[in-house]
Amino acid sequence: MKARTLFTLALLWASATLSAQSFSDINPTPQQITADKAGKTIAWPLEARLSASSKTLSSLAGQELSQRVRHHAKARTEILLGIRGDKAIRRYTNKIPKHSEGYFLSIEPQRIVLAGHDEAGLRYAVRSLLEAEHEGQLPCGSIVDYPDVRWRGVVEGFYGTPWSHEARLSQLRFYGRNKLNVYIYGPKDDPYHSVPNWRRPYPEVEGQQIRTLVEEAKRNGVTFYWAIHPGQDIKWTAEDRDLxxxxxxxxxxxxxxxxxxxxxxxxxxxxxxxxxxxxxxYINREFVHRKGDVAPLVMCPTEYNKSWSRIEKGYLPTLGRELDPDIEIMWTGNRVVACIDKPDMQWINGHIKRRAYIWFNFPVSDFVRNHMLLGATYGNSLEIAEDLSGFLSNPMEHAEASKIALYSIADYIWNMKSYDSQRSWERSIVSLAGAQSSALRCLAEHSSDLGANGHLFRREESSELKDLLGRIERGSEVSLNDLRTLGDECLKLERSANILLSSRDNPALIAELAPWLRMARLIGRYGQEVISLEAAREAKPKAFAEIHAHILSLLEQMYEIDSSENQNPYQPGVRLATLRLLPALDATFARSVAAYNQAHGTQLSSATRYLPCSLSSDVAQLSGLALSSRGKQITISPSNEVIRWASGATLELQAVEPLELKSLEFDLGTKDIAPSFTLEVEQGGQWIALPLMQRAGKTLLRADIAPMKAGRWTRLRLRQTTATELQVYFKSWRLVH
Structure with a gap:
């Protein structure tokens, strides 16, 4: 009897667990789930009596359901399908949320109800039903659900390589699965979206691709927006308006x-x-309104974040006062790249006289292209649902890898109060990687921070070992067990990289990650050898020398990957684990080598990564830009935005040791700008001015180094010398020493 009772309890526990797991597979997280108390499940009905109007059965929702369930008049299970007002689901009208895109889903033995407030809600009900299925079983229970935010989705608005046609098709299907309803096509490097060809029609091939994307978007319940970016050369004439x-x-x-x-x-x-x-x-009244079937017009303003806004000059108040109230205004937050908070929303909404339409610049990486951003999405307020009209993510140029963040963003903007960033991140990795999710999670754990950048936006990284890595980097005493823990993590990282590199489950994802996976494999091996080096330091001098030689070879291989892969012209290279793991490993390596050299009178090298100078600036947009050094060349990462350079403000480099100056050229993206700046170098405690040369009609500036005395410089500074703030760009900086 006791055994039978235990067996029955085990079955009930397993059934309840299955029920909870199945509902928890639904993304975004539903507003309200009522699971069956006993944890009942039913088998997925391959056949069912489909009770719905012919119009409903031919809708997107009806077609999607019919692909998985055959109609049979004598089937045991009945599926009721419809939208508010339909006869088939009339008895459930009171259970349907009175909210755009809302739905009611009920799963009972022999009856499933799919009732939408509108067609979008019905489609989401079907989508939730499909996601609730787990190993051929459906959990009994009900869901009442609707989105917190009206417009939810993605703006392909990054600089760099636009997504491929195939990647965009995959994205649109992903949006449909995750209840995102907007995609704005606006890649900065599409010449027919922006300068120079925004006035011209697309060539036939590109035009046909857009038609295909529009059709795919419609099949997935997504509104396809096409954006134009005319501001750099627009003329405020009737001719340009008509074009x-x-x-x-x-x-x-x-x-x-x-x-x-x-x-x-x-x-x-x-x-x-x-x-x-x-x-x-004019566009809104003469085109959008007259067409009658066009979604609300969306605009991205010039002052699209608070740090750039000049309220006293009236830009945002003018838009708020003069722009038609049904035109959406995009906003990135307090800075270009920022999380969104309640006070910020109240501030901007007050000035533009409407709820802002958020352009969230994450996980976009066009200003840190040597990093792959795979971490959790966190930091946005959970109290701003009523303050937004829309919330769109600007992703990376890596379409497949961006899905980690996009999965969580879909979760966040659907149901803010229930959003759990860590849980959502974990689910996103399982959704994307399946059987290899553990390996992808390990990589993502060490590939989430952005590194130094002009937007001063950083993310947590290597958080599970945060305390240990911090103690190691600070030089605090660590135990042998601590070192074993670090070594185990490095072994896990190496194995994870190998597993993913050989995976065939998601070729598009692996192709995007490949350079970072090769770097992760080397970092994992490097970390294990660093731990072995420390263990051999006192007892095994010969082994120490051999391990040291291997470490140097690993560092050389890491340098080769960084110098040869992902060689974009802006932030070339491959960076991984730069916030905590690598600094801790480098510190351990340096201390081990220093102790060994002192004990044995040797001069083994402990060099890992070295920058010959540092950067500082009182121009906020420049102060965080990354400095890189390769051979004798020092570069500064460019910026995509307009730089507001105040009178007297400087950009300064300070050499660790005195350096030669063989050449310097930089591009501020502005013609005839040389007289507005002074370039100086410090030699022997004295500042020496170096003339700036700029060809007529060109934006590149070069330094005339002839006035320099023989010898080297210790500091170099570029100063804005006019009496007013200048608006320039920062497109490149290359110094050869």
Missing amino acids: LLHKFELMYQLGVRGFAVFFDDISGEGTKADKQAELLN
């Missing part, structure tokens, strides 16, 4: 039913708020 409207008409003929106009990252005539408002209102 823009004609371009929209051409896109409309390709099937586009959502339109956006971007005025971000520009300077000059195109930044005038009154002219922007006049143009947008």
Whole structure:
């Protein structure tokens, strides 16, 4: 009897666990789940009596369900399918949330109810039903669900290599699965979206691809927006206005039913708020409203974050006052790259006289292209659902890897109060990597921080070993067991990299990650050897020398990957584990070698990574830019945004040891700007001015190093010398020493 009771309890526990697990597989997290108290489940009905109107059965929701369930008039299970007002689900009307895109889902033995507030809600009910299925079983219970935010999705608005056509198709299917309903096509490097060809039609091949994307978006319940970026050379004339409207008409003929106009990252005539408002209102009234089937017009302003806003000059208040109230205004937060908080939303909404439409610059990496951002999405307020009209993520150029963050962003903006960033991150990795999720999680744990950057935006990394790695880097005493823990993690990282490199489950993901996986494999091996080196330091001098030689070879291989892979012109190379793991390993290596050299009178090298100078600036947008050194060349990472360089503000390099100066060239993206700056080097305690040379009509500046005395410099500074703030760019910096 006792055995039978235990067996029954075990079955009930297993059934309840299955029920909970199945509902927990649904992304985004539903607003309200009522699971069956006994944990009942039913088998997935391969056949069912589908009770729905012919219109419903032919809808996107009906078609998706019919692909998994065959209609059979005598089937035991009945599936009721419909939207508010339909006869089939009328008895459940009171259970349907009165909320756009809301739905009610009920799963009982022999009856499943799928009731949407509207067509989108019905489709989401079907999507949740499909996600609830686990190993052929469905949990009994019900869901009442709806989104917190009306417009949810992605803006492909990054600089760099645009996504491929295949990647975009995959993204649109991903959005459908995760209840995202907006995709804005706006890659900065598409010449027909921006300068120089925004006035011209797409060539036939590219136009047909956009038509295909629009059709795929529609199949997945996603509104496809096409954005234009005309501000850099627009003329506020009827001719340019009509050319823009004609371009929209051409896109409309390709099937586009959502339109956006971007005025971000520009300077000059195109930044005038009154002219922007006049143009947008004309488009809104003469195109959007007249068409009747077009989604709300979206605009990205020039002052799209608080740190750039000049309220006293009236840009944002002008938009708020003059722009039609149904035009959406995008906003990135307190800075270009920032998490969104309640006070920020209250501030911007007050100025633009509407709820802001958030452009969240994460996981975009176009300003740290040597990093792969695979960490959790956290830091946004959970109390701002009522303050937003929309929330869109700007992703990485790595479409597949971006899905880790996009999965969680979909979760966050659907149900903020229930959002758990760590849990969502864990689920996103399982969703993307399946059987290899443990390996991907290990990589992602050490590939989440952005490193030094001009936006001063950082993320946690190697958090599970945070305390240990911090103690090691600070030089605190650590135990042998601590070192074993560190060695085990490095072994895990190496194994994870090898597992993923040989995986065939998601070829697109592995292709994107490959350079970082090769680097992770070397870092993992390097870490294990560093631990072995410390263990051999006192007892095994011969082994120490052999391990040391191997470590130097690993460091050389790491340098080769960083110097040969992902060689984009902005932040070339491959960086991984730079926040905690590598600094701790480097510190351990340096201490071991120093102690060995002192004990044995040797001069073994402990060099790992070295920068010959440091950077500082009182221009906030420049102060965080990354400095890189390769051979005799020192470069500063460029910035994608307009730089506001105050009068008298400087950019300064300080050499660790005196350096030669063989050449210096930099590009501020502005013609005839040389007279506005002074370049100086410090030699022997004295500042020496170096003339700046700039060819007519060109933006590149070169330093004339002739005035330098023989010898080396210790400091170098570039100072803005006009009486007013200048708006320039920072496109490149290359110094050869």
